[in-house]
Amino acid sequence: MASEDEYEYSDEGSDYPVSDDEEMDWSNSGENPNAAPMVLASSAGAKSGIRMMPAEDLMPEMKRRLKDVTEVLDIPTAAAAALLREHKWSKEGLLEVYYNDPEKLLKKCGVYFRCNPRPVRPTKGVRTCEICLDDHQGSNMRAMPCSHEFCCQCWNDFCANAVKEEGPSCVRATCPQAGCSEVVTEEEMRASLEKDSPQLYTRFCSFQLRSFVESSNFTRWCPGKGCEQIASAVSASAMEQDDNVAHCEACQLSFCLVCGEEPHAPSGCKELARWNEKCRNESETANWILANTKSCPKCVSRIEKNQGCNHMTCQRCKGEFCWICMGDWNDHGANTGGYYKCNKYDPNNGGPEDMSDAAKAKRELDRYLHYYKRFHAHAEAQKFAKKQLKETEARMVLLQESSDDARWSDVEFLKTANEQLVECRRVLKYTYVYAYYLTATDKQAMRKERFEHHQEMLERFTENLSELSEKPLAEMDRTDVVNQTRVVDRFMKNILKYVDLEEGMDDV
Amino acid sequence: MASSDGLPRRIVKETQRLIAEPVAGISATPYQDNLRYFAVAIEGPADSPYERGVFQLELFLPADYPMAPPKVRFLTKIYHPNVDKLGRICLDILKDKWSPALQIRTVLLSIQALLSAPNPDDPLDNTVAEVWKKNEAEAIRRAREFTESFAMKGGTTAASATASMPKKSC
Structure with a gap:
């Protein structure tokens, strides 16, 4: 798939x-x-x-939310926009704060006078504009609801300057009067810019939409x-x-959508954030300990992993081992009964009876490294798989040409397998973040064991598929790859479903 | 005399008014060769450690003034938590709280007020602010010492800065 x-x-x-x-x-x-x-x-x-x-398609939704609040609170649309903007565009969030102390909130968001306008001054008579210091007819003066008025030319300059100089934050510009915190809204911007500088007005509108996308918690720009x-x-x-x-x-x-990171099931956004933070803090140690190369456990020559599969074969001594645990690959065979046991961390390795702080710290570091090592290994394998995916098309062409009557659809399984591989590597990567934060309470011990079983299965079949898909084209067995792809997909869905169910139990 | 061609009317008006109705304790004189550039002198407010001192500042009106705030800097050395060693001033109306309805006059009055009421909680010079918060008496003593050394007549500055001063860029 x-x-x-x-x-x-x-x-x-x-x-x-x-x-x-x-x-x-x-x-x-x-x-x-x-x-x-x-x-x-x-x-x-x-x-x-x-x-x-x-982005434009979000406009109707923005307008719908505006209309909703405008009607419920019986306030001008421009005021509703400013209020919603400060409350992540959530009507519920806004109303909760609003009913606590309406006046305080309106003042804080700079829309108090927008909702309670001061009397409008007459259009007759000559008055001085506080910005250009020139005298103007009242009809040439334009006022904010807070009654601060300036001549039309100064308004235009002010709005144009705000859009040009302040950029996206111009949606929060305040009244030109010193010390007045009333917000300059779309109304003033339209009156000042729409006719004389339409491109600036368009820019203002796009900033408004941008603020909608960025401040509401149900939308996110594609990264x-x-x-x-x-x-x-x-x-x-x-x-x-x-x-x-x-x-x-x-x-x-x-x-x-929530955190903007790569999809990270089964680990949650918060766990992932904690994990990333931890990896940043410990990366120096981890990097130092986990150099990019490893020695062959048999002949000690340095080996660089250049493909995704964890089944390693040393070029020099032909010894086969597992990249993750460095153990003999034979131990990972089904017939030994110890198939792929290296996803389990055994805290007893470090001697749990030693309760000194240093020993505890060491055990904690070991625990972290255990998970980080595997997280990192799958991350690297994911990169390889992605790289391989890019080259897959060329391989598909070769494969098609190698057989007389092969159609394109007959070789597409290769691409599907590779895509599945990328997905599995990604999920496996995050299973280690999830597992790291599964604490060993009694209640969770059982859950952890079952989770690790699922993880083991997924890991095992992913390695299989990885190996199959890296085979030379001549040895490629279509049925085999297709089957493995399907099986691995099933295991991937199983582990995600399992975590979902368990988490669901917690919520009840 | 340099011509005022191209100088916005608002700047001309402000300048005229500054000369016609000067503010007590403050003088601002434009340079003849650049009418956007002002030599400013502010007298230290009474009952402050800056009393009897006269502080020289430079003030420049950028091209987008009054939509953008003027740039102001102390030239006289001063011991103050909101002024750093280069004479730069930490004052909200010179930054995000600027309003085009403010003027040179109001800016200079605010700076004078800052001399009366230093604000060590929002410092520009941390070492000065630290002393100000921990030992105000000591801070005031030092401020007075600076005032006597650098801002009194016969010190390193001349309050009569005028037209022939060297050109400075801001």
């Missing part, structure tokens, strides 16, 4: 619950908030309540270089899962 299918494909398609308030229906113009709930696919670990769209697509959750409940995977077709990039 192609990797992008993973988030759309479903073998038990289920109706997705949609909350009343935050429901977003992109398929029609957003006029009907109670439209039929979307049917969403659900595959193990990845819920595709997420869509990619160009792809120069990509202007936005990932957006279809509903609030779609945001409640820890692993919200978005996939951008344009840059062939998957990312987590």
Whole structure:
């Protein structure tokens, strides 16, 4: 199965619950908030309540939220925009704070006078503009709701300067009067710029939209270089899962909507953040200990790993060993009964009876290194697999040419296998983050054991597939690869589903 | 006399008013060869360690003034938690709190007020601020010493800075 299918494909398609308030229906113009709930696919670990769209397509949703708050609070749209912006565009979040102390909130967000305007001054009579110090007819003066007025030319200069000089933060510009914190909104910007500097007004509007995307917690820019697509959750409940995977077709990039990182199931966003922080802090030690090369356990010549498979064969002595545990590969065979046992960390290795601080620290470091080593190994293997994926097309062409009656669809299995490999390496990588944070309480001991069993299976079949897919084309067995691909996919889904179920039990 | 061609009306008006209605204890005189560049002298406020001192500053109005704030710097050495060794000033209205409705006059008044009420909690010079917070008496003593050494008549500065001063860029 192609990797992008993973988030759309479903073998038990289920109706997705949609909350009343935050429901977003992109398929029609957003006029009907109670439209039929979307049917969403659900595959193990990845819920595709997420869509990619160009920024402009978010406009209706932004307007809908504005309209909603405008009506509920009975305030001008411009005020609602400023209020929502300060509350991550969540109506609930805003209303909760608002009803505590409306006046305080309006003042804090710079929209108090927008909602309680001061009397408008007459258009007759001559007054001095505080900016240019020239006298103007009242009709040539334009005022903010806070009653601070300036001549039209100075307003234009002020707004143009704000958009040009302040950039995205111009959506938070305040009244030109010194010490006044009333916010300059779309109304003033439109009055000042729309006619004379339409391109600046367009820029202001795009900054507004940008602030919407960046401050609301259900949207995120695609992290792809120069990509202007936005990932957006279809509903609030779609945001409640820890692993919200978005996939951008344009840059062939998957990312987590919540934290923006690479999809990291089964580990959660918080665990991943802690892990990354830890790896940053300890990277020097870890790097020092885990150099890029290892010695062959038999002949001690240095070996650099240049392919993804962990089954190593020393060029010099032909000895076979496992890259992860450096043990004999024969121990990893099914017939020895000890198939791929190296995913387990045994804390008893360090002698648990030694309770000194130094020994504890050493054990903690060993524990971390155990997981980091495997995390790192799969990360590297993932890179190899990605590199290999790029070269796959050329291999496919060769494979097709090698047989007389082969069609393109007959060689596509190679690409599928490779994509599956990348996915598995990624998931395996994050299983070690997940496992690192699984503490050994009684309740979790059993869970950990089962998790490690799943992990072991996935690891074992991933290695198999990795080896198969790296074989020379002449030895390539299509049925074998196709089967392995399917099996490995099943194991990957199993482990994600297992974690999902266990976490679900915790929540109850 | 340099011509005022191309000088915005607002700057001309401000300058005229500064000369016609000077603020007590503050003088600001534009250079003849660059009317956006001012020689400023501020008298140390009474009941402050800067009392009886006269502090020289330079003030420059950038091209986008009044949409952008003026650039101001102390030329006279001063012991103050919000002024660093290069004479740069930490004052909100010279940065993010600038408003085009403020003027040279209001900026200079704010600087004078800063001399009356140093704010060691928002320091530019950490060592000075540290002394100010831990031992205010000592800080005031040092500030007075600086004032006597650098800001009194006959010291290193001349309050009568005028037209023929060397060109300076900001």
